[in-house]
Amino acid sequence: xxxxxxxxxxxxxxxxxxxxGPWLPKEDIVGMTITALFAMxxxxxxxxxxxxxxxxxxxxxxxxxxxxxxxxxxxAGMSRRTLKDVAGTETFVGGRxxxxxxxxxxAGVNWHDGHMW
Numbered sequence: 001x002x003x004x005x006x007x008x009x010x011x012x013x014x015x016x017x018x019x020x021g022p023w024l025p026k027e028d029i030v031g032m033t034i035t036a037l038f039a040m041x042x043x044x045x046x047x048x049x050x051x052x053x054x055x056x057x058x059x060x061x062x063x064x065x066x067x068x069x070x071x072x073x074x075x076a077g078m079s080r081r082t083l084k085d086v087a088g089t090e091t092f093v094g095g096r097x098x099x100x101x102x103x104x105x106x107a108g109v110n111w112h113d114g115h116m117w
Contacts, residue, residue, distance in 0.1 A: 031078050039066040 013019045015029055023029070042065045047058035074080050084092060 027079055028081060031073065031080060035066060035070060035073075035080070038069050039063075042066060042069075 014032070015024055016022065017024060024032075039062050043058045043062035046056075046061040046065075047053050053061075070080050
């Protein structure tokens with residue numbers, strides 16, 4: 001039970017502007033809470049569907065269903081916070097060009113002597 005309290009306390013900063021500022025508007029807090037409850041319910045319900053849960057894990061199904069839920073809620077007029085809102089636009093500048101190049105097999109590997117490096 002103590003661990004649950006610590007986890008809840010750590011998540012409470014998500015309800016503040018900038019993590020430590022004033023509380024977010026009531027609409028944002030309600031929307032975030034409803035989305036979190038929907039995600040938990042989707043994971044629990046999905047895991048109890050016998051045939052489907054064997055080929056699509058409940059956590060992945062929950063992510064997919066919650067994403068669809070958030071898009072539907074936004075189109076209905078409910079506001080939502082995205083990673084861009086929390087981390088800032090500059091976090092996502094660069095796109096694919098910022099990823100490291102694919103280097104496999106690594107340069108200098110001799111596949112015939114049994115040693116990788």
